[in-house]
Amino acid sequence: WTIARALQEGLRARGFDLGVTNTMVTPVFLKGELEEATSLTMDLRENYSIFCSIVLYPVIPRGLIVLRIIPTAMHTLEDVQRTLDAYSEVSEKLKSGYYKENKFALAEN
Known part of the structure; x- marks a missing residue:
């Protein structure tokens, strides 16, 4: 539980909404389409x-x-x-509209 707790507490400390979770599965609620x-x-x-x-x-x-992320x-x-x-x-990219303007944010090779 050390890793899951560190992840969940860290996300909450950064202002993320995790709802109510008492398992390793960590939901992160965001607004978007x-x-x-x-x-x-x-x-x-x-x-x-990072896969989620x-x-x-x-x-x-x-x-x-x-x-949904699972540590x-x-x-x-x-x-x-x-x-x-x-x-x-x-999250900042989402709030700024970056993902509306950029269909797929793939890494450059």
């Missing part, structure tokens, strides 16, 4: 090497995004810090 969610998760995967699943409408109300015993506190930094960065 399907296209933004797609670009954001691709950005996380391709540019930050997304939950969108019609499972949840339109205009909401839930990113494991293989993750380290350094991984948690990288994840916190990445989530802060993509």
